[in-house]
Amino acid sequence: MTAARICARCQRPIIDTRFETITVHSSSGARPDQHAHRRGDPACRPIRASER
Numbered sequence: 613m614t615a616a617r618i619c620a621r622c623q624r625p626i627i628d629t630r631f632e633t634i635t636v637h638s639s640s641g642a643r644p645d646q647h648a649h650r651r652g653d654p655a656c657r658p659i660r661a662s663e664r
């Protein structure tokens with residue numbers, strides 16, 4: 613079982629096996645890559661207050 617990936621853009625769990633990997637450039641170099649829904653994925657939308 614793999615850990616759930618969280619979208620860096622909308623903070624929702626990424627269910628689809630296809631996703632984008634965002635390489636985070638930082639001076640420390642300590643941050644791991646982040647993941648995000650593919651561009652245009654309807655599942656990628658901000659979480660509304662009622663869903664928290």
Ligand SMILES: [Zn+2]
Pocket residue numbers: 619620621622623624648649655656657
């Ligand atoms: Zn997303």
